[in-house]
Amino acid sequence: MPPLLQLANVTKSFGAVRALKGVSFDLQGGEIHALLGENGAGKSTLIKVVTGAHQPDGGTITVAGQLVPHLSPASAHKLGIACIYQQPALFPDLTVAENIGLRLEPATATRTVNWPGRRDRAAKLLKRIGADIDPDTEVRNLSMPEQQLVEIACALGAEARIVIMDEPTASLTQKEQHLLFAVVRGLRDNGVGVIYISHRLEEIFALADRVTVLRDGESVGTSKTDDMTETSLIRLMVGREVSQIYPPAAGAPGEVALSLKNVSCGASGIKNVTLEVRAGEVVGLAGLVGAGRTELARVLFGLTPADAGEIALQGRAVVIASPAEAIAKGMAYVPEDRRRHGIILEMPIAANVTMAIQRRIFPGAWLRPKAERQLTLEYIRDLAVKTYGPEAPGGSLSGGNQQKVSLARWLATKPKVLILDEPTQGVDVGAKSEIHKLIRRLAREGMAVLMISSDLPEILGMSDRIAVMRGGTITAMLPGKSDAHEVMSAALGQAEKGVAAC
Amino acid sequence: MADSTGKFWKSILLRHETILLIVLVLEWLYFNSVGPRFGSLGNTFDIVRHSVEIGLLALVMTPVILTGGIDLSVGSLLGLCAILFGKFWRDAGMPLPVAGVCTLGIGALAGGLNAALITRLRLPPLIVTLGTYSLFRGLAEAITSGVDTFTNFPASFLFLGQDRWLGIPAQAPIFIIVAVAVWLLVHGTTFGRSFRAIGFAPEGARYAGIPVNRRIALAYVLAGAVAALAAIIYTARLGQAKADAGTGYELFAITAVVLGGTSIFGGIGSVHGTLLGVAAIAVLNNGLVHARQPREVAGMLTGGLLLLALSSSAVPRLFSRLRSRKPAKATQTVSPTPAS
Numbered sequence: 001m002p003p004l005l006q007l008a009n010v011t012k013s014f015g016a017v018r019a020l021k022g023v024s025f026d027l028q029g030g031e032i033h034a035l036l037g038e039n040g041a042g043k044s045t046l047i048k049v050v051t052g053a054h055q056p057d058g059g060t061i062t063v064a065g066q067l068v069p070h071l072s073p074a075s076a077h078k079l080g081i082a083c084i085y086q087q088p089a090l091f092p093d094l095t096v097a098e099n100i101g102l103r104l105e106p107a108t109a110t111r112t113v114n115w116p117g118r119r120d121r122a123a124k125l126l127k128r129i130g131a132d133i134d135p136d137t138e139v140r141n142l143s144m145p146e147q148q149l150v151e152i153a154c155a156l157g158a159e160a161r162i163v164i165m166d167e168p169t170a171s172l173t174q175k176e177q178h179l180l181f182a183v184v185r186g187l188r189d190n191g192v193g194v195i196y197i198s199h200r201l202e203e204i205f206a207l208a209d210r211v212t213v214l215r216d217g218e219s220v221g222t223s224k225t226d227d228m229t230e231t232s233l234i235r236l237m238v239g240r241e242v243s244q245i246y247p248p249a250a251g252a253p254g255e256v257a258l259s260l261k262n263v264s265c266g267a268s269g270i271k272n273v274t275l276e277v278r279a280g281e282v283v284g285l286a287g288l289v290g291a292g293r294t295e296l297a298r299v300l301f302g303l304t305p306a307d308a309g310e311i312a313l314q315g316r317a318v319v320i321a322s323p324a325e326a327i328a329k330g331m332a333y334v335p336e337d338r339r340r341h342g343i344i345l346e347m348p349i350a351a352n353v354t355m356a357i358q359r360r361i362f363p364g365a366w367l368r369p370k371a372e373r374q375l376t377l378e379y380i381r382d383l384a385v386k387t388y389g390p391e392a393p394g395g396s397l398s399g400g401n402q403q404k405v406s407l408a409r410w411l412a413t414k415p416k417v418l419i420l421d422e423p424t425q426g427v428d429v430g431a432k433s434e435i436h437k438l439i440r441r442l443a444r445e446g447m448a449v450l451m452i453s454s455d456l457p458e459i460l461g462m463s464d465r466i467a468v469m470r471g472g473t474i475t476a477m478l479p480g481k482s483d484a485h486e487v488m489s490a491a492l493g494q495a496e497k498g499v500a501a502c
Numbered sequence: 503m504a505d506s507t508g509k510f511w512k513s514i515l516l517r518h519e520t521i522l523l524i525v526l527v528l529e530w531l532y533f534n535s536v537g538p539r540f541g542s543l544g545n546t547f548d549i550v551r552h553s554v555e556i557g558l559l560a561l562v563m564t565p566v567i568l569t570g571g572i573d574l575s576v577g578s579l580l581g582l583c584a585i586l587f588g589k590f591w592r593d594a595g596m597p598l599p600v601a602g603v604c605t606l607g608i609g610a611l612a613g614g615l616n617a618a619l620i621t622r623l624r625l626p627p628l629i630v631t632l633g634t635y636s637l638f639r640g641l642a643e644a645i646t647s648g649v650d651t652f653t654n655f656p657a658s659f660l661f662l663g664q665d666r667w668l669g670i671p672a673q674a675p676i677f678i679i680v681a682v683a684v685w686l687l688v689h690g691t692t693f694g695r696s697f698r699a700i701g702f703a704p705e706g707a708r709y710a711g712i713p714v715n716r717r718i719a720l721a722y723v724l725a726g727a728v729a730a731l732a733a734i735i736y737t738a739r740l741g742q743a744k745a746d747a748g749t750g751y752e753l754f755a756i757t758a759v760v761l762g763g764t765s766i767f768g769g770i771g772s773v774h775g776t777l778l779g780v781a782a783i784a785v786l787n788n789g790l791v792h793a794r795q796p797r798e799v800a801g802m803l804t805g806g807l808l809l810l811a812l813s814s815s816a817v818p819r820l821f822s823r824l825r826s827r828k829p830a831k832a833t834q835t836v837s838p839t840p841a842s
Contacts, residue, residue, distance in 0.1 A: 303708070327711040341709040346702045346769055351695060355710040358692040365691040409710065 002065030004029045004193040005050070005081075005162050010059035012045055015399075019045040021217040022059065027162065027193040032184060034204040034225070035197045037214035038237055038456060038488070043197055046214065047164055050195075051083045052076035064161070082155035083164040088147035090139045096150055097122035097135035103154045125153040129183045145176040152183055163187060164195040169203060181207055199288055201230045201492060213237055234492065238456055238484035246461030247440040253278035253464065256315065257448035258300075258331075258417045263309035268295040269472040272309070277417065277448040282439060284463030284480075285452040287491050292472035293452045294336055297419050300450075301333040302326040313417065327356055332410035336421035336452070338399075342406035345395030349387060350376040352394050353408045379408035384434060400431030407438070418442060421452045436462060456484050518763030521814050522778045525807070529785050537792025545788070547671050551663070551739060553784035554673045555580070555732040555748065557777070559755035560762075561684045562728040564776045565721040567759055568688065570701040570768025571620065571627035573722060576729040576755060578638035579612050580748030583733035585642050588652025588743035598659050606730045612638060613726020617719035635752070642745040652743040663738030673735045680728060685773040697721060701768020758783055761808050782807060 005027040012020040020042050027033050037043050048054040049061070052073040061068045063079050071079075090099045101118040108114075122135035131149040139147060148168055155163050165184070169177045184207060187194055196208055204211055205225060212222040213236040221236050258277040264270055270292055277283045285293050298304045300311065302320040311318055313329055320326045326333070335341035343352045350369075353376045354361050361375065362368055376390035383404040387397055394405060403423065410418065423439065424432040439462060443449050453459050459466055460482065468476040468490040476490035534541040559576045566573045583605050590601035612634070619630040665672050688694035696717045699707040708714050732751075737743045762779030764771025786807065787800045 322713070323708060323711040324713050333709070335709055340703065341706050344699055344703045344706045344710075347699065351699075355695075355699065355707075355712065358695070358712075362692050365693060367690055367692065367695065 001029070002062070003027060004064055006060075006062040007046075007050070008060045008062070010046070010049055010056045010061070012049060012054060012056050019217050020049070020056070023214065023217065023219045025212055025219055025222070027195060029161065029191045029193050030188055031210065032188050032194045032196050032208045034208035034211040035195055035214065036199075036201075036204065036211055036233065036237060038454070041214040041237075042217040043214055044166075045217075047083060047166060047195075047197070050076070050162075050164065051081060077158065080159055080161035081164070082158055082160035082162070083166065084148060084151045084155060084168060086167045088144070088151050090147055090150060092140035093138060095136050095138055096126070096133055096142070099139055099150060100125065100135075100154055100157060104157045121157065122153070125157045126150075128156060129153055129186065131183075143176075145180060148180065149183065152187075156187075160192065162193050162195070164197070166197045167199065168196075169198065169200065177203070199492065201233060204233075205230070234485055234488050238488045246458075247437050253281035254446065255279050257313065258450070259310075259312045259315075260300075261310040261312075263296075263299065263306050263311060265295070265299045265304055265306050265308075267307075268292070268299060268304045270296050270299050270306070271471075271473045273474055275467055275474060277450050279416070279446050279448050280443050281464045282443050282449040282451055282462055284459040284466040285450060285469060286454075286456070286459045286466055286487050287469035289454065291469040291491065293469050294421055295472070296469070297333055297335075297421050297450075297452060300326070300419060301331060327413055327415075330414075330416035331419070332356070332413050332415035332417070333419045334403075334406050334410050334421060334423060336425065338402050338406050343394040343402055343409070346393055348391045348393055349380070349385070349397075349405055350390035352405050353379055353390075353412055356409050357412050375412065376408075379405075379412065383408055383438065400427040400435075403427055403431070403435065407435070411442070415447065417448045417450070419450045419452070422454060423451060424453075424455065424458060456487060459487065460484060518811070519772065519775045519778060522762065522775065522782060522811055525811060526778060526782050526785065529782065529789060533785070533789030533792055537789065537794075540789060540792040545792070547666070549784050549788045550674055550677075551671050552788065553780055554671075554677045555736045555739075556751055556754045556758065556784075557677055557780045558680055558728050558732040558735070559725075559751055560758040560776050560780050561681055561773065562721075562725040563752075563755045563759045564684065564762075564764055564771060564773055565688055565694070565697050566627075566725050567756075567764050567766060568694075568697040568701050568768055568771050569718050569721050570704065571718065571721065572631060572756065572766075573613075573616065573627070573725045574631040574752050574756075575612070575616060575634040575638055576725055577748045577751035577753075578635045578642070579609060579726060579729040580733045580736060580751060581745055582612070582638040582642040582645075583609050583730040584737050584743040584747040585646050585650075585652065585745055587730075587734055587737060589645065591655075592652055598656070602734055605734060606727055609730025609733070610723050610727040613723040613729075614719065616726070617722040620722065621715035621718050639745070639749075642747075646745045648745060650745075652737075653741060655737070655741060660738055660741055663735055663740070673739070676731070676735065680731070681773070681777060684724075688773050693717065693720065698769050701765075701770075754783065757804065757808055761811055782811075 003026040007023060007025045009022045009024060010020055011018070011022055023042065023046055025046070035043055035046070045054060049056050052071040052075060061071055068075070068079065091102070094102070097119045100122045101113070104121070105118065119135050126133050126135065126149070129149060129152055131146070131153065133142065133146055133149065139150065142150065168180060184194055184196070198204055208225045210222060211225050211228060211233065213220050213233065215237060255278060256276050257279045260273050260275045263273045273296060285296070287293050295304070299306050300320065302322045302325055305321045311320060313331070318329055320329065320331070339345060350372050354372050361371060373390050379385070380387065380390065385397070385401050385404045387401060394402060397405065420439065424435050427435065439449060439451065451462060464480045466478040466480060466482055466487060467474045468478065468487060470491060470493055478486055478490065539545055559580070563573060563576065586608055587601055587605040590596045590604050591598055596604065616631055616634055619625050620627050662672050667675065688697065696707065696712050699710070699712055700714055700717060704714060733747065736747055758779035759771070759776050760766055761782060762772070762775030762777070764775060783804055786803055790797065790800050790803070
């Protein structure tokens, strides 16, 4: 029997970024096949290719032995491919039966609705997966796992043969997980092929028959779950040489520039964070997506102020209630989402660069276009921003150059503590190494740098020390010379076993 | 080089303000040809007198809209301030200058109320000012029981609204001072730049350390204070203060601002554009009288003018978008092949 789904050498690029560099993957009927990989390894892109949301640049997709030359969302649906996302995409104000009906019912000629039939079908589908949900309940009254069950019912009703589940347990309790597992096993026993994506290794061992590991857009291995151990999986996920050359570390770090003692913020889920960053030091902040790294940066920068604990700058206790206060005290934060937070796309580069130093460069609030232009030109030259001039709008720049402008804005504040959030995400290789060199230079000049990154080689290559976050708090402090395995283990919450295995 | 100068002239010509200026000149020429008295100095001063209050409201509406907000309450506030001004003078026995200063304070305070509701409670400006729109007018009516009017102001005060000073309408210098001040605020200071930043990306502005709430508050307080100033000039022009003063002015002001090229979504816009917008509407309304057209068509033509001006600046943009779309597609089909 041919496999239910087979991908051969699938490639996909976004501009200069090669998200998939030739992924091969197969899924049998009646199998749960786990897909594992770091942030940015290409899992989401792969799913989008399978659901028809992205067109691959190369490679072939075969469904049940039949070559599919052009997969669109509609044809994927027809072929029986369904995807259940982490956040169920249901209409909260409609009932369960209405939601299922919207997905499954073809429009009748008169555009009328067979209400009893709709309710019947919903009830039957929910019963088949053993869900105790009233079809007449509005979806907003359902819990997250119940909503996921409704999604699964939709997939079942669509006669889906291939069901993709993207981190379905991320927001579930232990008990709800077991319920979900039972449903997933039920699907498998009915001959459905399930692609199961999760960061939690224990789930993969509990559920999956086979596992494929993606790394840097390539499939690095597929094997039976029984043949793998947690350690061997982690090694597969991170087991690469640090391919880029990173600038050498600075000398001995200076005084403590930033110190946190039991800092918490209820609103953003930050709990008891204790951390020190010294002048001239780059501390990497590692962790999985959702571990609370960006949230911690937002707390430090006064965007969501801390509600407990102590923050000290240069040894002096401070309260930071707003970004303006943070800037006045010598902090700078280069945010992750540069298009929304890092720069203002519609405004000229010059206005973006001077936005955080308005008070200093424009005494009495009067704009001084000449001085502004001069300063901007200096930064354009210093950071090698590719543009036609300071008056070019931020939106006209490429991602890497936008990031440089965002950096320039904060360097212009002459900060003592610089927080970088994914400084090279979506940046091409050339600009990436320029940014790395810049970070090193800043540290050498005495800046304390806290660098959030999901790019493990970057964390390893750039950091003097590495703080690993998980569940809103720092769970491990590792030296900069750590290996990828240790960092990944700590981020996944496998610290003891992981270190023991080394 | 020739290409870039060509582009320069094209960008000037396609600017909204330029189109509006041309419309204004055409209006003027047309009415001047049909109405013999239209172009006289006396009539020009009449136009100025009649448009100063709406002009003031439009000037301070510009920063509000630049932040991505709106203030529907300024017309009602004008009414409230007018009768409070009368009350301070007639019933509380204040000298007129003191009553004026108190009125300005009340206006600023009312703007502060809008600002507080918008920034502290994070309510949408449209809803907040829709509420204060009713509230201020309702207060004015309650205070006067709907019938009380304030009249018999001294001639020295009426001078401000009805007479000439150095040969021009006496309220014109005040308007010019406010216009210059607002122009400098919006185009020459970090405040103006902050308004735009907030209008484009409120979160982005916050991340850059701009005190977003304080800047928004400034725009609404300024709108309130200048609405009070407009109330005083209005009272002086008509010689009386009634609770229905300034009814509907907020919409004229918003129309003038949008006609002047300010984006209702915030960020984009200019004070000189607003001034042209005010002038275009004022000339139209006055000119129709001279062209012996019924007053009723004024609203229709103002609406038509607004839609015409907006679409005329949208059409070139539409064309350039269509033009830029084609080559983009062509490059797309070429590039993916060498990817693997």
